Amino acid sequence: MPHDDPHAHDHDHAPIEADGPQGYYQHLAAATRSLLIEKGVFSAGDMRAIIEKIDERSPALGAKIVARAWTDAGFRERLLAEGKKAIEAEMDIDAVAADIVVVENTADVHNVVVCTLCSCYPVFILGRPPDWYKSYAYRSRAVRDPRGVLREFGTEIDPAREVRVHDSTADMRYLVLPMQPEGTEGWPEDKLVEIVTRDTMVGTAEVRAAG
Amino acid sequence: MTGGGITGSGTEPRFNPGDAVTVSARFPTGRRHLRTPFYIRGKTGEVERVCGAYKNPEDLAFGNYDAARVPLYRVRFDQRHVWDDYAGNPADTIDIEIYEHWLEPAATGDPGDAA
Numbered sequence: 001m002p003h004d005d006p007h008a009h010d011h012d013h014a015p016i017e018a019d020g021p022q023g024y025y026q027h028l029a030a031a032t033r034s035l036l037i038e039k040g041v042f043s044a045g046d047m048r049a050i051i052e053k054i055d056e057r058s059p060a061l062g063a064k065i066v067a068r069a070w071t072d073a074g075f076r077e078r079l080l081a082e083g084k085k086a087i088e089a090e091m092d093i094d095a096v097a098a099d100i101v102v103v104e105n106t107a108d109v110h111n112v113v114v115c116t117l118c119s120c121y122p123v124f125i126l127g128r129p130p131d132w133y134k135s136y137a138y139r140s141r142a143v144r145d146p147r148g149v150l151r152e153f154g155t156e157i158d159p160a161r162e163v164r165v166h167d168s169t170a171d172m173r174y175l176v177l178p179m180q181p182e183g184t185e186g187w188p189e190d191k192l193v194e195i196v197t198r199d200t201m202v203g204t205a206e207v208r209a210a211g
Numbered sequence: 212m213t214g215g216g217i218t219g220s221g222t223e224p225r226f227n228p229g230d231a232v233t234v235s236a237r238f239p240t241g242r243r244h245l246r247t248p249f250y251i252r253g254k255t256g257e258v259e260r261v262c263g264a265y266k267n268p269e270d271l272a273f274g275n276y277d278a279a280r281v282p283l284y285r286v287r288f289d290q291r292h293v294w295d296d297y298a299g300n301p302a303d304t305i306d307i308e309i310y311e312h313w314l315e316p317a318a319t320g321d322p323g324d325a326a
Contacts, residue, residue, distance in 0.1 A: 099262065101285070116248050143250070147299045162302040165290075169246050170283055170308035171265045 058127040063196035112203030114142035115168040122173035153204040176203040222264035224282040231317035244272030256288035282311040
């Protein structure tokens with residue numbers, strides 16, 4: 001059928017299916033899942049429900065936190081001092097599963113987050129991490145050549161600004177508080193939310209007023 | 212068995228923000244779950260903050276949910292100290308979370324003391 005499609009591509013590409021041969025760890029995961037269900041530790045429905053719950057989280061939550069921090073100096077201060085506490089107490093976001101370190105971008109400092117050991121990421125406020133965040137290339141290069149990696153994201157950091165990398169190796173999770181772009185002063189919180197993207201909260205991009 | 216060697220004491224932090232610390236240059240092998248990246252072992256930085264005390268992941272990873280808590284720090288390192296060929300701004304830094312049993316007081320006059 002795809003080949004009769006009048007919109008057929010003029011190039012070949014692999015079919016979009018995940019039916020390649022399974023690797024060792026895929027087999028292991030599938031076997032473990034089957035055993036746990038068979039033994040009644042949890043049901044297939046439980047597992048589906050938790051995946052659905054994880055997928056309800058998205059960068060929109062992080063964007064709300066950022067917009068609040070931009071418009072409320074007191075909240076910003078509390079957020080930078082104790083991230084988890086400020087988010088739980090003052091935002092309508094539950095199940096903040098780990099301590100949050102909020103790092104603030106300024107005219108002098110740009111922050112970027114990576115997990116060199118695996119893919120630690122604040123899923124509960126940003127949703128699941130993008131594939132590039134989990135790639136070997138990002139994880140190994142972001143610590144060694146952060147400015148070069150940021151350039152590949154289209155993010156040129158002024159040589160005079162300090163680039164501060166955060167390797168998320170243990171129990172903290174990180175949220176970058178991006179700089180509020182010029183010309184957006186006085187915008188209401190719900191309008192600011194729209195210009196804050198996922199990558200600006202990981203530190204691979206800066207917020208643009210145009211969105 | 213916590214990382215093999217240096218004791219991690221109790222949960223009372225041994226270091227304070229601003230202290231110069233050196234990451235232990237141990238390379239234990241075998242079935243391990245270590246959260247101290249290879250690239251930072253043996254390097255010297257400065258404690259940025261004490262994060263609290265967390266269950267030792269080296270035990271947790273093997274199902275010991277009663278693992279002892281170990282103080283955790285964020286340590287800031289100068290990029291030029293970490294990578295010999297680092298080409299960015301000399302002020303560039305990298306912050307890494309490191310558990311106490313991987314840290315030693317830095318010898319005085321150690322190079323690469325994070326400014």
